[in-house]
Amino acid sequence: MVAQIPPGRLATYGQIAELIGAWGCARQVGWALRRLPLPATIPWQRVVNGRGRIAMTPSREGSDWIQRQLLLAEGIPVQADGRLPLARYRWRPDASCGESSGDVAS
DNA sequence: TAGGTGACGGACC
DNA sequence: CGGTCCGCCACCT
Numbered sequence: 001m002v003a004q005i006p007p008g009r010l011a012t013y014g015q016i017a018e019l020i021g022a023w024g025c026a027r028q029v030g031w032a033l034r035r036l037p038l039p040a041t042i043p044w045q046r047v048v049n050g051r052g053r054i055a056m057t058p059s060r061e062g063s064d065w066i067q068r069q070l071l072l073a074e075g076i077p078v079q080a081d082g083r084l085p086l087a088r089y090r091w092r093p094d095a096s097c098g099e100s101s102g103d104v105a106s
Numbered sequence: 107t108a109g110g111t112g113a114c115g116g117a118c119c
Numbered sequence: 120c121g122g123t124c125c126g127c128c129a130c131c132t
Contacts, residue, residue, distance in 0.1 A: 026114040059111095059112080116124105118123080
């Protein structure tokens with residue numbers, strides 16, 4: 001599901017959980033991404049928490065900063081503390097429309 | 107077997 | 120805004 005997030009767009013852990021039919025299991029989504037070997041082929045960096053922040057914790061051993069760099073490279077402004085404009089870049093999956101998954105809201 | 111621990115989220119203050 | 124508390128659930132001591 002994470003692999004379906006278009007470049008330059010964002011999704012939340014809870015959103016991914018809901019999309020795969022695991023409502024309320026956001027923590028497990030985080031668990032799965034946490035143990036992902038890097039570099040990874042799937043765009044794991046496009047998943048952030050519901051408060052619009054990258055979880056900045058030492059336990060990630062630098063993957064949080066890598067995530068910030070990858071998102072900046074995709075054109076998403078991320079502050080040094082991990083805060084980012086989630087509402088503007090939020091990915092809204094549209095099953096009915098075969099078009100691209102939507103434009104960035106202005 | 108029993109606690110502790112999160113790449114979370116919602117309710118509150 | 121920021122901060123705390125709590126429910127959550129699969130791992131890891």
